[in-house]
Amino acid sequence: MTNWNALYDRLRGSVPSLELRRDEPMSRHTTFKVGGPVPLMALPKSEEEVRQAMSVAVLEFGAHPFFMGKGSNLLVSDAGADLLVIKADGLDRLELEEEGKTQVAARPNGRVIVAGSGVSMARLANFALENGLTGLEFAHGIPGSVGGGVYMNAGAYGGEMSQVVTSVSSADLPPEEMIRELKDPGFSYRHSVYQERNEFILRVCFTLEPGDPAEIKAKMDDFAQRRREKQPLEYPSAGSTFKRPPEVDGQPVYAAALIDQCGLKGLTVGGAQVSEKHAGFIVNKGGATCNDIVELMAQVRERVFRETGVTLEPEVRYLGMEEDTWNF
Ligand SMILES: Cc1cc2nc3c(=O)[nH]c(=O)nc-3n(C[C@H](O)[C@H](O)[C@H](O)COP(=O)(O)OP(=O)(O)OC[C@H]3O[C@@H](n4cnc5c(N)ncnc54)[C@H](O)[C@@H]3O)c2cc1C
Secondary structure (H helix, E strand, C coil): CCCHHHHHHHHHHHCCCCEEEEEEEHHHCCCCCCCCEEEEEEECCCHHHHHHHHHHHHHHHCCCEEEECCCCCEEECCCCCCCEEEEHHHCCCEEECCCCCCCECCECCCEEEEEECCCEHHHHHHHHHHCCEECCHHHHHCCCEHHHHHHHCCEECCEEHHHCEEEEEEECCCCCCCEEEECCCCCECCECHHHHCCCEEEEEEEEEEECCHHHHHHHHHHHHHHHHHHCCCCCCEEEECECCCCCECCECCCHHHHHHHCCCCCCEECCEEECCCCCCEEEECCCCCHHHHHHHHHHHHHHHHHHHCCCCCECCEEECCCHHHHCC
16 A cells, blocks of 8 residues: 555655645546546656656555546546556647758658647647648647547547657656657557556657648648537547447448447436437536446447447546456
């Protein structure tokens, strides 16, 4: 058992600039607006603070760290979790590299943007637009961070992180404490190698091609308009609850279409509801608990399997739940 008071005091003393919160409700940090407390949350503002916090917490106190970005793909147990949460928000460096400094063979005209893992996808996409660079238009409406986007290989409207990320730097857990740079982070559909590794994503390089700012802006506006029309953005959610199932006979299969086909729009458990606007979203209509959402997901999964034979896999990541709760 970690002595959280002692760890808090030790971090206060050894890394005075590090922002710390005790008994922090995770509902304040997830877009679902659910989740109980964690005993300690650290909000570093530099890579050095991340390294120092991990070193003290893991080596001296045996604490388990959990890394998060904007909490837009997270479902946290109502009981919280007995973990140190390190939130990347403060790693907000965003720079355009000097022209030609880094060459990417496949993109000789490419320009490189370096972004801290806490930078929001919206800010990143706007920065690319301001610099007349194309390739990140898809990212504008994704309400996560650069770190979460890499971890999930986030994507939309035909674009995804794998198409523009050219290297990722991450910090291993102590005692390794290595900063590792990967040029190929094992991207596949909503997956990166970081899902199998306990590493903190620190910063990411993107290589983008020059483009016409008016065209880039028009594309971003079009995607934003489509989101407003199709998605229940007025309610808290974590976006698509389930991943896209594998193709059948070379044809894509969409989780939302299957859920809709089974007549599940509007299905409700407590404060959680399958959105009436977009069946792929579960929304918090007010006062939903994590238990409500998990129970609703289980019902949707069971009905879809019974009626279509397709097993839906969750896209949302979870914290503070036993594997068997989650695996229904
Ligand atoms: C309204 C809405 C619309 C959405 N639309 C889309 C969409 O179009 N496409 C899409 O792909 N997703 C979408 N999402 C889901 C979500 O925004 C993405 O999955 C996003 O990439 C998650 O980023 P985050 O920073 O919020 O990550 P979090 O939710 O904080 O974390 C997600 C996972 O990433 C890990 N992680 C986060 N940061 C780090 C880090 N620095 N180091 C190591 N691990 C880290 C966490 O441990 C966790 O397992 C949507 C969500 C909402 C609410």
